[in-house]
Amino acid sequence: MKNPVSIATENFVKTVYQFDQKKGYDTRPGSIARELGISNAAATDMARKLARKELIEYKKYKELRLTPAGRSMALAVIRKHRLWETFLHQVFGLGMHEIHREAELLEHLTSDFLADRISHFLGHPTTDPHGDPIPDPTGELPDAPGAVLLSQAPAGLKYRVSRLSGSEKEFFDFCQARGLALGTVLRVKNQFRNPRMTEVEMEGTVLLLHAGLAQTLHVRPATGPAYDPATYVNEPQP
Amino acid sequence: MKNPVSIATENFVKTVYQFDQKKGYDTRPGSIARELGISNAAATDMARKLARKELIEYKKYKELRLTPAGRSMALAVIRKHRLWETFLHQVFGLGMHEIHREAELLEHLTSDFLADRISHFLGHPTTDPHGDPIPDPTGELPDAPGAVLLSQAPAGLKYRVSRLSGSEKEFFDFCQARGLALGTVLRVKNQFRNPRMTEVEMEGTVLLLHAGLAQTLHVRPATGPAYDPATYVNEPQP
C-alpha cells in the first residue's frame, strides 16, 4: 500500500525545500537541476512525477512549490541529516568538511526509529555543528530568532556567528584560521557594494570578506552575554 | 569511469556469498530470489547482469559462483553490516532483533572511510553481537576455529555458545529467557532424528530444541577456561 520513497525523490524534495527558504535562491527546475547535478529535463520530469504523488505543486514555467506532504518529507530528511552530522562530529570526531558528505548518504537509509535513538543519545540537540536547527520528530523547526546572513547584516553593530553553512574543507580551514567559529563575536564595519564585500572586525583583526563567503555565515545581534551555553548544545567536545 | 554499485547489487552479491558458505544452502537463483523477496526471473536476470560485470560466474542452470571481485564486494558489505550491528548494540543499546534490520540498510551507504572510523571507535572488534566474525578492511575473515551448528554438535560433549545467528525478536527473547547467550556453556545430551531435535543441559536445566532453532546457534567445544574476554570483545557493555 505505502510505496517506498527513493533516494532521488528525497534529495529532490529536500533541495526544493532548502532553495525555497534560502534568500537569493529560487525553486525553478534549472536551479534544482544544477544543485543535484542532473539535466534540466530530468528535473522537470521529476517535478511532474512528484506532482502526481502530491509532493510538489507543479505548474509549467512556474517555480516549484512543496505540498504539506512534501514539506514534511523534506523536514524528516533534514532532521536525519543534521542528527548524523552532529553525531559524526561529536562522537567520531569527523571534520566539518567530512560530516556533510557522509550525512548526505546516511540521511536516506535511516529509520525514524533510529533517528530518535541518535537524538536521544545526543541529548536531543536543537542545532547541528553548522548551527543549523534540527527539526523535531514532528517536523517543527526551532527557529533561530534574528539571524541574518553576514553579508546582509547592517554595518556598525556587533554580532555573534550563529551558522557556518559551508561544506568545503577550504571554507572551514579558512574560518578556523581566522577565528570564525560558532559563537564568535564580531563587528561589521562596512558593507561594500561593487564588488560586494563585508568588512568585519574581531579582537583587533580586520577581515574583508567577499560576498560568496559572507553569504555562508549567519550572525545574530550580540546583545546578550558573551556566551550562552543553552544556545550551543551542539558545540563539539574537543 | 568507475560506476556506482546499486543497493540491489550489493544485497545480491552478499546473499550469494552467505548462501555459498552456509551448509544446507545453495546458490541457485531460486534460493537467492526467495531470500531477497524477488521473483526467480529477476534473480536470473540479475545474475546475468552481474556476470557481465565480472562479479558472478554464471552458467545456465548451474549454481551461482562469485568471482574474486564479487567476493571482495560481499565481504566489504558484510564488514559494514557487522560493524553497524556492533555499534548499534553497544552504543545505542538497540535490541538484538533491531540491529539487523537497521544494519541491512546502513551497510549500503557507508563509505570505507566511515566504516574504519566505526571500527576504530569500537576498538577494532573481531566479532559482532551475534558472534559472527567481522572482516577486516582488506576482506580477511578472522575464522572461528572449531565452531559448528548446535544441531550438528556430537552429543556427550560440553560446548560454549559462539554465535546467535537469528534476526527475529522471538528468537532472542527465547534465548534470553533460557539463558542462551554468547559464552554460555552447555552440554549436548542427545541429537534426535525424526523429528530432528537437540537436547542440551545447562546448569541443571534441560532444553529440547527443534532443528530450526538449533541451526541458528553455533557452538565451540568448551575446552578452555570458563570465559575468555579476548574472544568476546563484542559483548555489550550493560
Added chain:
DNA sequence: ATTGTTTTTTAAGCATACTTAAATTTTATT
C-alpha cells in the same frame, strides 16, 4: 515591438530493477 538569449518543456532513448506468463530444462517419481 522585434530580436536574441535563456530556460523550460517535450520527445526519444537507455540502464536498472523489478513483474507475470510462457517456454525450456532439470530433477524426481513411477
Added chain:
DNA sequence: AATAAAATTTAAGTATGCTTAAAAAACAAT
C-alpha cells in the same frame, strides 16, 4: 524410460531516473 513436478530461463512489459536534442515559452535588451 517415460512421465510428472519443479526450477530456470526467456520474453514482454512497467516504473524509475537519468541522458541528449529539438521545440516552445519566457525573459531581456535594444
